[in-house]
Amino acid sequence: MTWFVLATCSAILSAAAAIAEKKALFRVRALEFSFFVALITAVIFAALPFSIDVSAVSRPALAMLVVKSLMSGSAFLLVMVSLQNNPISDALPLLGLTPAATALLALIATGESLLVSEWCGVVLMVAGAYLVEARPRQRFWEPLRDAFALKRHAFVFGAVGLFAASSVMDRILVSAQRVDPLVVLFYQQIVYCIVFGALLVVRRASVRDLLRSGRAQMPLLLTVAILTIAYRYVQLEATKDAPAALVLAVKRTSVFYASLIGGRLFSEERLKMRLLGAGLIVGSGFLILRVVT
Numbered sequence: 001m002t003w004f005v006l007a008t009c010s011a012i013l014s015a016a017a018a019i020a021e022k023k024a025l026f027r028v029r030a031l032e033f034s035f036f037v038a039l040i041t042a043v044i045f046a047a048l049p050f051s052i053d054v055s056a057v058s059r060p061a062l063a064m065l066v067v068k069s070l071m072s073g074s075a076f077l078l079v080m081v082s083l084q085n086n087p088i089s090d091a092l093p094l095l096g097l098t099p100a101a102t103a104l105l106a107l108i109a110t111g112e113s114l115l116v117s118e119w120c121g122v123v124l125m126v127a128g129a130y131l132v133e134a135r136p137r138q139r140f141w142e143p144l145r146d147a148f149a150l151k152r153h154a155f156v157f158g159a160v161g162l163f164a165a166s167s168v169m170d171r172i173l174v175s176a177q178r179v180d181p182l183v184v185l186f187y188q189q190i191v192y193c194i195v196f197g198a199l200l201v202v203r204r205a206s207v208r209d210l211l212r213s214g215r216a217q218m219p220l221l222l223t224v225a226i227l228t229i230a231y232r233y234v235q236l237e238a239t240k241d242a243p244a245a246l247v248l249a250v251k252r253t254s255v256f257y258a259s260l261i262g263g264r265l266f267s268e269e270r271l272k273m274r275l276l277g278a279g280l281i282v283g284s285g286f287l288i289l290r291v292v293t
Contacts, residue, residue: 006238007250013231015257020224021080022088022262028213030080031199033221036214038073038192040225045186054183061177065184068169069191075162077196082155089263089271092255093132093278094156098164099249099288100125101157121287124280131277135270167248171239181236185229249285256282 024033048054057065082091100122114122135142173179200210214221231254238247259278263271 003238003240003242003247004250006234007242007247008253010231010235010238010247010251011254012257013227013234014251014254015261017224017227017231018083018088018092018254018258019262019265020220020227022083022266024217024220024224025080025084028217028221030077030084031196031203032205032210032213034073034077034080035193035196035200035210036217036221037225037228038189038196040221041185041229042189042193044225044229045182045189048182048186052180052182054186057179057183057187058177061173061179062187064169064177065173065179065187066191068166068173069188070195071162071169072166072188073192073195075159075166076192078155078159078162082153082159085155087263087268087274088266089259089268089274089278090132091153091156092258092262093274093281094129094153095160095163096252096255096278096281096285097125097129097157098160098252099285101160101164117287121284124284124287128277128280128284131280132274134273134277164248167239170236171243174236174240181233181240184236185232188232243289246289249289252285253282 021033028036079091079095085091104122170184173184174181235247235251238251256275256278259271260275262268263274268274
């Protein structure tokens with residue numbers, strides 16, 4: 001059960017990172033924040049080639065690593081945009097819908113039938129999303145409309161799909177391809193810096209403004225970078241010994257921890273109802289385990 005302990009540690013660290021991210025996003029825009037965190041993390045990893053042979057990666061594995069990093073980096077940016085525009089106890093619980101989305105996509109794409117337990121999990125997740133969005137004096141159907149409104153939650157739903165795909169690739173890289181988790185993180189941060197930096201260039205961001213905001217928020221940015229490295233590394237270590245879906249189900253409990261602590265810290269509305277919905281979504285994920293061996 002070492003993987004379970006590691007996945008739980010990853011969840012706690014991820015929750016702490018999410019709370020720090022939300023606090024930073026009050027002062028820094030999502031893209032700039034994502035770039036700063038990636039850059040600081042890359043600097044931390046700069047000494048890694050002196051202790052580990054980062055070139056000992058096959059070309060197919062390196063290609064998969066780049067694709068996986070593009071997916072997870074895009075997902076990270078989408079989550080940051082969602083966190084910047086929504087309460088933490090609203091945005092994060094909906095990330096827990098990944099298992100339901102994966103199971104339903106498999107049903108549509110391949111005709112793969114769902115077990116009774118999986119259908120129950122899907123229904124309970126929808127009920128959880130309903131509770132997260134429910135507000136006083138709404139009509140019965142309105143919370144469901146709000147929960148699955150693409151205009152409002154497009155960033156979260158995009159991140160859900162990208163995280164699911166990149167997690168499967170994580171499992172292949174560290175288990176089947178035997179790539180060291182630290183090497184995965186090393187290349188991942190390089191890709192993140194390139195992608196986020198390119199987006200800043202396209203947006204014609206001011207270098208002077210970037211440096212000013214970076215210096216002002218450096219302690220918080222450094223905290224987020226360290227927590228991010230920690231939870232990603234621990235999650236990769238857990239996937240060595242357990243299927244990616246199982247590790248994700250445990251790691252996904254982070255949305256409950258972050259909603260509980262972050263919701264209280266930021267004095268968010270309807271917190272009890274949102275926590276009930278978050279708990280239902282996270283718990284239901286264990287009924288929809290799409291195990292990848």
